[in-house]
Amino acid sequence: MNTVAELTPREYYRLPWSLTDNAISWLEVTDDCNLECEGCYRPHLKNHKSLAQIAEELSVFKARRKSDCMSIAGGDPLVHPQIVEIVKMVKDGGWKPIINTNGLALGRKLLRKLKEAGAYGFTFHIDTTQVRSDSKADNENEHNALRLKFAQMLAEEGGLACSFNQTVSVDTLDQVKDSMAWAQQHPDIVHTMVFILFRTPELFGDFEVHANGIPVDITNTYERPDWGGDSMLKAKDVVAKIQELDADYQPSAYLSGDQDPNSTKWLVASRLASKKRGFGYVGPKFMETIQVANHFFKGTWLSYTDPKSNRMGRLTMSFFSLIDGRVRSIAKRYLRTLLKSPSSLFDRIHLQTFMIIQPVDVMPDGRTNMCDGCPDMTVHEGELYWSCRLEEIKEHGCFLQGRKPQVCPNAAQSPTRH
Numbered sequence: 001m002n003t004v005a006e007l008t009p010r011e012y013y014r015l016p017w018s019l020t021d022n023a024i025s026w027l028e029v030t031d032d033c034n035l036e037c038e039g040c041y042r043p044h045l046k047n048h049k050s051l052a053q054i055a056e057e058l059s060v061f062k063a064r065r066k067s068d069c070m071s072i073a074g075g076d077p078l079v080h081p082q083i084v085e086i087v088k089m090v091k092d093g094g095w096k097p098i099i100n101t102n103g104l105a106l107g108r109k110l111l112r113k114l115k116e117a118g119a120y121g122f123t124f125h126i127d128t129t130q131v132r133s134d135s136k137a138d139n140e141n142e143h144n145a146l147r148l149k150f151a152q153m154l155a156e157e158g159g160l161a162c163s164f165n166q167t168v169s170v171d172t173l174d175q176v177k178d179s180m181a182w183a184q185q186h187p188d189i190v191h192t193m194v195f196i197l198f199r200t201p202e203l204f205g206d207f208e209v210h211a212n213g214i215p216v217d218i219t220n221t222y223e224r225p226d227w228g229g230d231s232m233l234k235a236k237d238v239v240a241k242i243q244e245l246d247a248d249y250q251p252s253a254y255l256s257g258d259q260d261p262n263s264t265k266w267l268v269a270s271r272l273a274s275k276k277r278g279f280g281y282v283g284p285k286f287m288e289t290i291q292v293a294n295h296f297f298k299g300t301w302l303s304y305t306d307p308k309s310n311r312m313g314r315l316t317m318s319f320f321s322l323i324d325g326r327v328r329s330i331a332k333r334y335l336r337t338l339l340k341s342p343s344s345l346f347d348r349i350h351l352q353t354f355m356i357i358q359p360v361d362v363m364p365d366g367r368t369n370m371c372d373g374c375p376d377m378t379v380h381e382g383e384l385y386w387s388c389r390l391e392e393i394k395e396h397g398c399f400l401q402g403r404k405p406q407v408c409p410n411a412a413q414s415p416t417r418h
Helices: 051-064 083-092 108-117 140-157 173-184 235-245 284-298 313-320 325-340 342-346 387-396
Strands: 021-028 066-073 096-101 121-125 161-168 192-197 208-211 253-255 266-273 278-281 350-357 377-380 383-386 401-403
Touching (some): 021 051, 021 387, 051 066, 051 083, 066 083, 083 096, 096 161, 121 140, 140 161, 161 173, 235 350, 266 325, 278 325, 284 325, 377 387
Parallel strands (some): 021 066
16 A cells, blocks of 8 residues: 555544534435445345335434435435435425435436426445446446446536545555546536445454444444455545645545544545646635535535536635635636636636545444544434444444453463462
């Protein structure tokens, strides 16, 4: 593995999201899926939730958690026969509906219906963990043609936020550069790129895994595919890889862990760029201002933004140069570009975001370090849980914990007497 970047979270803006006041919530409408992904922790069960069940879960969110967006997930939510009605329910409830899907079931007719029902955007999960009928790819670079197809589909429909998720393991780490380079070529239609680090069962290391104090086998809970490699990544590993491609890359905001405040569980970087060139990455004051302003005027922390806002790059430079040092540097670089090439004045400037999500990790004493202020909290039997570990709740009734193996004293040795 190449040089690892040193992250300095105290220099970034700590996103103010919390359990009860968050930018996003996570609604799971089915466990059914039309695709097999290596390492997926969700069983494929044909258990579509009824509209009544979904209404009940939305009422729990409404009572316990204020959010800007609602991620509609699964399984794959597009296989739910009433997905259009679900999107409308979410929209009518006051959330921005974001559909998390692999895209296999998405055609233009369904896309139009979902938009009419109130869909705000889509997050497409596409990567080499999947064996897809629509992309015979052996690496992430070969999947970029499929990513572009979906980005163009949303752009042609208009007014929809477009994001992509990609799972990353130690064996596919170097391919982050291919996906990053592709996304940077399309800042007008690819609004967000998210790299999600693979959670291997080896995360517990030498610990015995316990549920309610009883040792358990997690083989059935978490698959250990060959694709996942034999070690865990940290956010800083991906940062270092991105900086090999783009030396200007700098994060500006983060979420820490609930046990380790120095960990970077969600790491956010946003750049201003035209289709021809990038001008740099915004700083923490930019992130702080838009979060606080959104909460002040709309009552929620901000997550997804609409494509129209992402196209207001020049206005962003003009306003935020007053308060954000990095944006001032971006504006200076942009002005130098105009002096060299005045025709660049006609190139639209876009805001594009890149995120790195680091999964649960285990502390030296066996405690699990989760996202503090997790945006992906979901509802199960009337309670809120981290969605990424919901299978532990379903199978064991609690979150798993690591314990050091008990070492029995050697019976041949006699205790020392004093």
